[in-house]
Amino acid sequence: MAIDTLMRLGRILDKVTLIGIDPMITQNLKQQTKVYLVKQFFVQASPLLNPDIVIKYTPAFNSLRPNERTVATTRSGVIKRREVMSLFDWDLEEKLDKFLLDIQTELQKEKYFMPPKNDPRFGWKYE
Numbered sequence: 001m002a003i004d005t006l007m008r009l010g011r012i013l014d015k016v017t018l019i020g021i022d023p024m025i026t027q028n029l030k031q032q033t034k035v036y037l038v039k040q041f042f043v044q045a046s047p048l049l050n051p052d053i054v055i056k057y058t059p060a061f062n063s064l065r066p067n068e069r070t071v072a073t074t075r076s077g078v079i080k081r082r083e084v085m086s087l088f089d090w091d092l093e094e095k096l097d098k099f100l101l102d103i104q105t106e107l108q109k110e111k112y113f114m115p116p117k118n119d120p121r122f123g124w125k126y127e
Contacts, residue, residue, distance in 0.1 A: 005048055006112060012041045016100070027088040031096075032066040038096050039064055045103055053106050060099055067092060 016037050019030050042061050046054050067087040072079045 002048060002112070005044060008044050009041060009107075012037055012044065016041075028086040031088050031093060032086040034096055035064055035066045035092075038100050041100060042103055045107060048110060048112055049103075049106055050110070057099070057103065057106075060095075060102075064092075064096065064099065 016034060019025060019033050019037070022030070025033075039061065042057065067089045068084050069087055070082050071085050072082050074080060
């Protein structure tokens with residue numbers, strides 16, 4: 001099950017990368033999609049993490065929400081429809097990246113991801 005979970009995590013990271021570099025998607029939609037992908041990353045990674053780590057990052061997880069605003073379309077002074085528009089926010093973007101990096105670091109500490117290059121146990125590979 002751990003291997004399958006790691007494969008799902010890898011696919012989520014691939015999707016985050018593909019959405020981030022797609023020039024045809026607006027920044028607003030990219031960020032909205034990234035919020036959902038980062039949340040899925042945490043949900044999928046949770047079984048592999050120490051329960052204390054999950055509890056530690058749950059408040060940050062719950063605070064990840066795309067910025068949205070309701071906009072009304074009017075005609076002759078009468079509201080015809082309301083729609084929700086997402087807004088791009090640099091602070092949210094930095095928060096998403098930090099959260100994603102933190103979770104990956106915790107997974108690496110649990111030895112699920114590749115060890116760092118300077119790990120002494122694998123020194124023979126880098127000489």
